[in-house]
Amino acid sequence: MSLASVFNIAGTGMSAQSTRLNTISSNIANAESVSSNIDQTYRARHPVFATMFNQAQGSDGGSLFAEQDAAGSRVHVLGIVEGQSSLMPRYEPTHPAADENGYVYYPNVNVVEEMADMISASRAFQTNVEMMNTAKQMLQKVLTLGQ
Template structure:
């Protein structure tokens, strides 16, 4: 694989991890979104990645976004303004610990791909310096 191929593969990884970070941050931001019992809950977003098959390395791409369960979870909060006659409201079914784990994995993946881009750039610059002398 060439230096440019490595940059291309790592760049595609950066894009996927950035989308994953965006999805996790949306999920965390909407964990406490309350809806009335007759409405759908906020649906968590999950990034689906797929391989880009090519002869010289390929990469990865976002194949789509899957949505979580619209059913959510019913919580008894009779004093809430959106509560139904039984006192229930609907919250999204998002687990904080799972989302934080995903956040850490996405951060580390993003950092690893950014480091590859930096190292490939440094290698290319060193090759240019050798060519100048």
């Protein structure tokens, strides 16, 4: 793996964390939205990531543990899935969106968990930025070796 590929890996990691932050923002924004129907109620969304391995190298590098030691070449967002936890029905017969039984359905969004996830995503994004800065500094040092 070349030092230049660090930029690709960190860049795709930043893109993945940006997607994660966007879904968290959507979840928090819809945390208090209500519906009178279970099917129309907002459900929490979560991105699914996968590590893409570099298949173009062709050789295992002589390692006995080549499959276990394989380094990822980028991060890929496979998609965004809806949370499977149950919705929160509340008995509020005076609410304008209440159904015929007086229930209003709230999303399955836990704001505390979303905030913790947001801190984790922003720190992961920041770590990828630091990796790119370190790789840039290392490449600049390589250019000054011949002086």
